[in-house]
Amino acid sequence: MKTNITMRDIAEKLGVSSVTVSKALNDKEGVSAELKVKIKQAAEEMGYRFNTLARSMKDGRSYNIGVVIPERFTGMVQSFYLNVYQSLSKSLEKKGYYGILQILSLHDEKALTPPRIYLEHKVDGLIILGQISKEYIDMLNSVHIPVVFMDFYDEHANMDAVITDNFYGAYDITNYLISKGHRQIGYVGNLYATSSIQDRYLGYYKSLLEHRIQLNQTYVLNDRDEEGKLVDINLPEQMPSAFVCNNDQVARLLINKLNTLGYRVPEDVSVVGFDNDVYATIGSPGLTTVAVNVEEMAMTAAQFMYEKLNDPTIRFGRVLVKGKVIYRESVSEVKN
Amino acid sequence: MKTNITMRDIAEKLGVSSVTVSKALNDKEGVSAELKVKIKQAAEEMGYRFNTLARSMKDGRSYNIGVVIPERFTGMVQSFYLNVYQSLSKSLEKKGYYGILQILSLHDEKALTPPRIYLEHKVDGLIILGQISKEYIDMLNSVHIPVVFMDFYDEHANMDAVITDNFYGAYDITNYLISKGHRQIGYVGNLYATSSIQDRYLGYYKSLLEHRIQLNQTYVLNDRDEEGKLVDINLPEQMPSAFVCNNDQVARLLINKLNTLGYRVPEDVSVVGFDNDVYATIGSPGLTTVAVNVEEMAMTAAQFMYEKLNDPTIRFGRVLVKGKVIYRESVSEVKN
């Protein structure tokens, strides 16, 4: 049994040239319809498998995209970036590319060593997941293939990046509460702790503004000190009917606190979170929350890569992808 | 700026042949030490990147291994198989291979369509993660490249598979309890529900036998009906000092039950689980448990693949990889 059938084998069997076989198999012009059918049939029968490598040699493309994850993010619970990688794989495959995962070791990141897949011409482009050092970004700028960043953006570098939209995520979920009849809505988070807490707060605020609901400062509750250490949440004297929490963990803590004070969630108070992480589903009730839209981000990054492959000069800059609201049991209609 | 430096470019610059450059860069015989150094220096200066594709063309190997995950397993919490894939990537890379992930769609699995990466000669071998249909296995048997299965084994097929060792995992963790002075040790799990509960039970039993500890049937507690639905755990009148639970979720439930009855864990009773999943760390105390040794499994599978690549006739059959015990706070020394 011959294990490697080539176009030439098909050509010889049919008494034509391999050029003709190539044209037929690729549906190119210059073969009669009749011959084309015959060739395709023979290929099928002989168990021909197209050899991507040879095509790659010819046009200098590997049709692989390197997906680089810094080692630091590698041990995490949930391994968020692996999910991103999986989505990327799917999106790239639709465009005829395959994603090759490479973990960037701490050592290589410090030594500013380019990913090996790049050095070996294994890939036509690089997608970097998560934050990496400024120096490494600079090094990547001198790389001869397109680079797209995900889930990370640095103001000072000229880079194409696909990141999640904290502002509109919070905006959407607050709109949802309002659509359920809520008018007294609080926010839980220290506005000076991180920029994402801030952005989420502003999204919440925009939703209130659009609905002409007055922002009540006594409803904005602190959840942590400026070092990020979580602190006990002080509830206001007059309770709102719903809370937007800056993340799921805090939402869970708030629910526990409310329960011990005799409030039921969602019957008495509705609570929503952000992130859709493990805290959203461990415990009762399940949290209505905002999930990072991994598929959308992956599709966007894949699309950018694809366009940059064909036109390396094209720039996209920073692009935000809205999260999507995940509906669970922690919200109910407001009672009037 | 010329973006693609080839061996020929280096050769021309130095006035030698590309054959010599190839030998020098690959540390092969037939170049003087002096010239070799000069060539390597020039390559460095000119920013030469080795073109794997060309080598691949020559020896008919892509140096890629396809890692196939059935779509079914793709939405899971924790995405266990993605972690496996990541470990595989690392292990393969050490051997000069890269892992290309391909999600096998439900449709392709039913239609018995081989993975596209195979049809396109993208990969030299296939590693399949998780259970797939018997028919698909049969189809894979006719594939012309090596196939290794992970985390799944079918008695009726002639396959190489790397799977986790339930028996010895339970054996190890029971030994650990005994080393902490425990002699009265219970097991929680319905022995007739699944084969892994059974295997874990037998590992627990072996540990008792080896230490000449009598198995006390009143210490073997049911946790679910035969459909797998968890039921309330009935504690024995006389309590053992420790419990081996067939998984972390059940261990967590048992701890809750013990707490409501006034027992403290681990001060009064020690409890261990199995799987090291999310239940092991959410809640207090953290569970001492058995983690599937993903790295070891990945290394083993990569090694098998590597050997099969060089000798396609070689067979390994079913190989078990022991889990490793993860030590947390749910076990204490027994008080005497």
Place this chain on the structure above:
DNA sequence: CTGAAAGCGCTTACAG
């Protein structure tokens, strides 16, 4: 519509 020639960037086997 069909095909001979050249080439993608390497490596292998052989000759000098």
Place this chain on the structure above:
DNA sequence: CTGAAAGCGCTTACAG
């Protein structure tokens, strides 16, 4: 130690 020739399996550009 050094290198000319051939070839891996395709595709492109061109000629007939």
